[in-house]
Amino acid sequence: MNCFDCDHAGDVATAIAICSDCGAGVCADHAVVRPHHLTRTATINRIIVVEPPARLIRCVACATAHDAADHPVEPHHELFRRHATLGAAGHGNFVM
Numbered sequence: 513m514n515c516f517d518c519d520h521a522g523d524v525a526t527a528i529a530i531c532s533d534c535g536a537g538v539c540a541d542h543a544v545v546r547p548h549h550l551t552r553t554a555t556i557n558r559i560i561v562v563e564p565p566a567r568l569i570r571c572v573a574c575a576t577a578h579d580a581a582d583h584p585v586e587p588h589h590e591l592f593r594r595h596a597t598l599g600a601a602g603h604g605n606f607v608m
């Protein structure tokens with residue numbers, strides 16, 4: 513298989529990977545490799561990030577689109593903080 517992006521530019525390069533999103537073949541120049549953190553759900557629906565990260569390969573177009581839409585890691589912590597706060601408030605209102 514040849515690189516989709518190279519072909520688009522009129523070049524020919526052998527694909528070394530496939531974009532995990534659009535399925536296009538990508539050469540070394542057009543492959544974008546990112547860590548892909550798997551998660552598992554712990555007790556009471558807490559989401560735990562699993563280390564080490566897996567590998568995710570995308571083409572330049574998909575990587576750019578995901579970077580634009582990607583949520584940074586912070587919202588996870590934000591969500592966790594909110595849960596923690598809710599939990600604390602819940603405890604305060606809890607009548608034994």
Ligand SMILES: [Zn+2]
Nearest residue numbers: 515518539542
């Ligand atoms: Zn290429």
Ligand SMILES: [Zn+2]
Nearest residue numbers: 531534571574
């Ligand atoms: Zn793609």
